[in-house]
Amino acid sequence: xxxxxxxxxxxxxxxxxxxxxxxxxxxxxxxxxxxxxxxxxxxxxxxxxxxxxxxxxxxxxxxxxxxxxxxxxxxxxxxxxxxxxxxxxxxxxxxxxxxxxxxxxxxxxxxxxxxxxxxxxxxxxxxxxxxxxxxxxxxxxxxxxxxxxxxxxxxxxxxxxxxxxxxxxxxxxxxxxxxxxxxxxxxxxxxxxxxxxxxxxxxxxxxxxxxxxxxxxxxxxxxxxxxxxxxxxxxxxxxxxxxxxxxxxxxxxxxxxxxxxxxxxxxxxxxxxxxxxxxxxxxxxxxxxxxxxxxxxxxxxxxxxxxxxxxxxxxxxxxxxxxxxxxxxxxxxxxxxxxxxxxxxxxxxxxxxxxxxxxxxxxxxxxxxxxxxxxxxxxxxxxxxxxxxxxxxxxxxxxxxxxxxxxxxxxxxxxxxxxxxxxxxxxxxxxxxxxxxxxxxxxxxxxxxxxxxxxxxxxxx
Numbered sequence: 001x002x003x004x005x006x007x008x009x010x011x012x013x014x015x016x017x018x019x020x021x022x023x024x025x026x027x028x029x030x031x032x033x034x035x036x037x038x039x040x041x042x043x044x045x046x047x048x049x050x051x052x053x054x055x056x057x058x059x060x061x062x063x064x065x066x067x068x069x070x071x072x073x074x075x076x077x078x079x080x081x082x083x084x085x086x087x088x089x090x091x092x093x094x095x096x097x098x099x100x101x102x103x104x105x106x107x108x109x110x111x112x113x114x115x116x117x118x119x120x121x122x123x124x125x126x127x128x129x130x131x132x133x134x135x136x137x138x139x140x141x142x143x144x145x146x147x148x149x150x151x152x153x154x155x156x157x158x159x160x161x162x163x164x165x166x167x168x169x170x171x172x173x174x175x176x177x178x179x180x181x182x183x184x185x186x187x188x189x190x191x192x193x194x195x196x197x198x199x200x201x202x203x204x205x206x207x208x209x210x211x212x213x214x215x216x217x218x219x220x221x222x223x224x225x226x227x228x229x230x231x232x233x234x235x236x237x238x239x240x241x242x243x244x245x246x247x248x249x250x251x252x253x254x255x256x257x258x259x260x261x262x263x264x265x266x267x268x269x270x271x272x273x274x275x276x277x278x279x280x281x282x283x284x285x286x287x288x289x290x291x292x293x294x295x296x297x298x299x300x301x302x303x304x305x306x307x308x309x310x311x312x313x314x315x316x317x318x319x320x321x322x323x324x325x326x327x328x329x330x331x332x333x334x335x336x337x338x339x340x341x342x343x344x345x346x347x348x349x350x351x352x353x354x355x356x357x358x359x360x361x362x363x364x365x366x367x368x369x370x371x372x373x374x375x376x377x378x379x380x381x382x383x384x385x386x387x388x389x390x391x392x393x394x395x396x397x398x399x400x401x402x403x404x405x406x407x408x409x410x411x412x413x414x415x416x417x418x419x420x421x422x423x424x425x426x427x428x429x430x431x432x433x434x435x436x437x438x439x440x441x442x443x444x445x446x447x448x449x450x451x452x453x454x455x456x457x458x459x460x461x
Contacts, residue, residue: 028237029237029238029239029240030140030236030237030238030239031238031239031243032136032137032140032141032238032239032243033243035136035140035211035214035215035238036132036133036136036137038214038215039132039135039136039214039215040129040132040133041218042214042215042216042217042218043128043132043214043218044218044220045128046125046128046129047218047220049121049124049125049128050121050125052121053118053121053122056114056115056117056118056121057114057115057118059114060111060112060113060114060115060118061111063107063110063111063114064107064108064110064111065107066099066101066102066107067099067100067102069097069098069099070097070098070099071095071096071097072094072095072096072097072098072303073094073095073096074093074094074096075091075092075093075094076090076091076092076093076094076305077090077091077092078091079091084311085308086308086309086310086311087311089307089310089316091307091308092305092306092307092318092319093305093306093307094303094304094305094306095303095304095306096301096302096303096304096321097301097302097303098299098300098301098302099299099300099301100297100298100299101297101298101299101300102292102297103292103293103295103296103297104292104295105292106289106292106293109285109288109289109292110289112285113282113285113286113289116278116281116282116285117278117279117282119278120275120278120279120282123271123272123274123275123278124271124272124275126271126444126445127270127271127272127275127444129444130271130440130441130444131441132214133437133440133441134437134438134440134441135214136211136214137245137433137434137437138434138437138438139207139210139211139214140211140238141430141433141434141437142203142207142210142211142430143204143207143208143211143236143238144238144239144242144430145207145426145427145430146200146201146203146204146207147204147237147238147240148240148242148426149200149203149423149426149427150197150200150201150204152419152422152423152426153193153196153197153200153419153423154197156193156415156418156419157190157193157194157197159415160189160190160193160412160415185408185409185412189412189415189416208236211236212236215236242429242430242433243433244433245433245436245437245440246436247436247439247440247443248440248443248444249266249443252369252439253369253372253373253376257369260362260366263362263365263366264358264362266443267358267361267362267365267442268358269445270361270442270443270444270445271444271445272357272361273354273357273358273361276350276353276354276357277354279350279353280347280350280351280354283343283346283347283350284347286343286346286347287340287343287344287347289343290336290339290340290342290343291340293329293335293336293339293340294329294332294336295329296326296327296328296329297326297327298324298325298326299324299325299326300322300323300324300325301321301322301323301324301325302320302321302322302323303320303321303322304318304319304320304321305318305319305320305321306318307319361442364442365439365442368435368438368439368442369439371435372432372435372436372439375428375431375432375435376432378428379425379428379429379432382421382424382425382428383425386421386424386425387421387422387425390414390417390418390421391418393414393417393418394411394414394415394417394418396414397410397411397413397414398411398414
């Protein structure tokens with residue numbers, strides 16, 4: 001059978017002639033590296049962490065300072081019959097000063113404990129930056145996936161519209177074996193593509209909204225109106241190229257992966273783990289502070305009593321007094337002993353927190369590594385087999401149909417299968433990068449710098 005002009009058009013489109021895609025006017029598109037930088041630069045949590053550290057450092061200085069001395073002023077032993085300050089020898093104007101001294105080395109220990117606690121904040125900020133890198137990477141990739149999926153649908157939409165038009169013409173002119181159900185099927189696929197496009201558009205809008213929350217500009221110098229909310233999520237566009245996120249520890253994906261013990265030793269350097277270590281050290285200092293309660297608390301006082309002359313004019317000597325005070329910790333069962341026991345229990349509980357976090361991170365890391373392994377297998381399968389096979393199937397179905405040896409419904413099914421395969425391959429590629437970003441979180445160092453290598457990754461269409 002002679003191939004008609006409309007069918008030639010479908011054939012050309014199906015076997016790979018480039019389709020014109022709706023041109024998007026040039027707009028600034030957000031790179032993954034820039035998204036991460038903006039999220040870190042505009043994160044109020046990081047600024048608040050610095051303020052908390054400063055507050056604790058200042059508190060540690062105050063905690064190491066002696067309490068203020070107390071001054072007392074009084075008029076003692078006034079005779080009530082005459083109210084004459086010179087009548088009685090005991091009457092005096094008294095000025096006293098007292099100073100209390102905390103127990104043992106409690107001041108120095110408390111100051112050191114607060115100073116130690118303040119050192120966890122830089123570690124927590126590094127952990128926060130690592131989390132932001134992972135979170136923002138995942139959200140950016142969600143936007144990229146939705147954008148790219150929409151582009152794939154739009155490209156095939158053009159082809160399905162051409163196929164529907166040709167089916168209508170062929171059916172109207174009784175060309176070949178085109179049936180009414182073929183026309184209906186072609187229109188149905190267009191309607192379903194339209195619905196699928198709406199679903200992906202919804203995913204894109206949701207992903208943009210979730211990403212935009214990390215990109216609002218934050219002004220630490222103007223906390224009254226700290227955020228700039230002018231940016232609309234609908235204006236957010238990301239780059240059209242899928243970046244390749246480089247692992248901080250490439251050996252993880254080699255044939256001989258690191259042992260669990262080796263991974264645990266590496267995780268021990270993670271800022272979140274180190275921060276728990278700082279809390280443990282501060283808790284140990286709390287034990288030493290609690291033990292100071294067994295020591296007495298000392299105080300000194302001194303006073304000077306000024307007396308008036310006697311009624312006969314003779315001078316009276318002024319009086320000076322000095323003394324010390326201290327308590328005696330005798331009943332320690334329900335106070336000091338319990339305080340020390342509580343401090344010891346607190347320290348031990350922090351040790352278990354460290355162990356639990358290490359186990360949780362190790363388990364999550366192993367899960368992500370297995371996830372990447374399976375995704376890589378699927379990625380290779382799609383690139384080497386499925387994409388090629390679905391394309392060949394679509395071409396074969398179209399050639400058979402144009403030669404009156406095939407079914408139009410099969411042509412449509414083959415094109416839908418090819419679209420599904422392209423979208424599935426795209427999602428796998430994105431999921432690999434998202435998993436790599438999550439893996440990198442576990443290898444954040446306290447002095448790590450967070451850089452994402454961006455290399456344009458060309459997918460096989």
